[in-house]
Amino acid sequence: MVDQDSIPTRKWASGVTGSPGIAHSVLARDDETPANVADIYNQAGDDYASYADGDPSQLFAFGGMHAYADRHVWAVLETKLADLRASGKRSVRFLDAGCGPGTWLRRLILRARALGFSSITARGFDIAEAQIQRARLTAAASLSEVNVTFDVADLADRLPEPDASVDITLCLYSALSHLPVERLTDISGEIARVTSGHFITTVRSIGSTPTAFVESLENVRRLKHDHTNDRCEIDLSDGRHMAFGFHLFTADELRNHFARNFDIEDLRGLDLFHGRFMPDARWNPSQAAESQIADELDRLERAYATNTEFMDRATHLLLIARSRQVATSIENLDSNSAALDLAIDRTCPT
Ligand SMILES: C[S@@+](CC[C@H](N)C(=O)[O-])C[C@H]1O[C@@H](n2cnc3c(N)ncnc32)[C@H](O)[C@@H]1O
Secondary structure, eight states, X not given: OOOOTTOOTTXXXXXXXXXXXXXXXXXXXXXXXXXXXXXXXXXXTHHHHHHHXXXXXXXXXXXXXXXXXXXXXXXXXXXXXXXXXXXXXXXXXXXXXXXXXXXXXXXXXXXXXXXXXXXXXXXXXXXXHHHHHHHHHHHHHHOTTSEEEEEEOOTTSOOOSOTTOEEEEEEOTTTGGGSOGGGHHHHHHHHHHHEEEEEEEEEEBTTOXXXXXXXXXXXXXXXXXXXXXXXXXXXXXXXXXXXXXXXXXXHHHHHHHHHTTEEEEEEEEEOTTOGGGTTOTTTOOOGGGHHHHHHHHHHHHHHHTTOHHHHTTSSEEEEEEEEOSOXXXXXXXXXXXXXXXXXXXXXXXX
């Protein structure tokens, strides 16, 4: 059912009937405090990881519902990691803000290990305790010999990390959208304070197709997004009702929030042409022509990914921001003092 009647200017509304959702107790949340955003992801519990990431044992298969954007995000992260290793770094530190079940941090850690980093430190935090519990359990089972912690914490608070101590900071899949827009300048400043390398984020664009965040869209009975008040309301087919704050970004707006504190290396739209539905016969009935259509969609994506008007209609905006700070990790201090010793040796012959 589509709630068309109550749509003022710039409201999204959509709804599709379909297969029944996973049984949960009914959520009835009508305000937008962080606790209520946390409740939604707490209630989703372990189901969120399967919704967001597909099969948890196939970390690099990217075959799930969000595969298109996942593959792009991962290509960026892999390149940044490989660049760090190629620069001679042997230790690396990651931070994932709004980490959910910790899947992205696990991917980074496993690849860093494979690349030969000898010291890996990682912290993920999220406002939803159930997600953090899941992240801790999975990490305990699969990430031995790595200094990895997961905390319940709010993105709006000061980060415990020292200045310029994190090589790669993530804030993926709209964690930022749940925060009040007026807090984003401070949040950007705080992330910039701790990041010595890159900050990588994705948010939904202003013209993106509707999402139910923790549930597939086919389980949505009614969805209403009020852009004026940054408020999203969703009724699911199983009777659950969710109402919470959610902001959709224009590309310019996202850039401006972070350009104050970072150099913007890249900003692009992901999944402009809904290629993520490619394997779905309901969207693409002519499976015979699949590879030809896929190639053409790829070509179009590449051609328009950084075109402002198209970006604002992408499913996600991907921002890659480079720190203006100089790293202050022990390793860097060591190599700086080694360089200093060398310089002293050269300038002060005995
Ligand atoms: C769509 S999920 C993305 C999770 C994870 N980044 C990923 O890509 O799988 C958004 C996450 O942001 C978290 N979140 C929302 N508001 C937050 C806040 N103020 N502080 C920390 N985490 C927050 C939610 O609990 C949720 O786990």
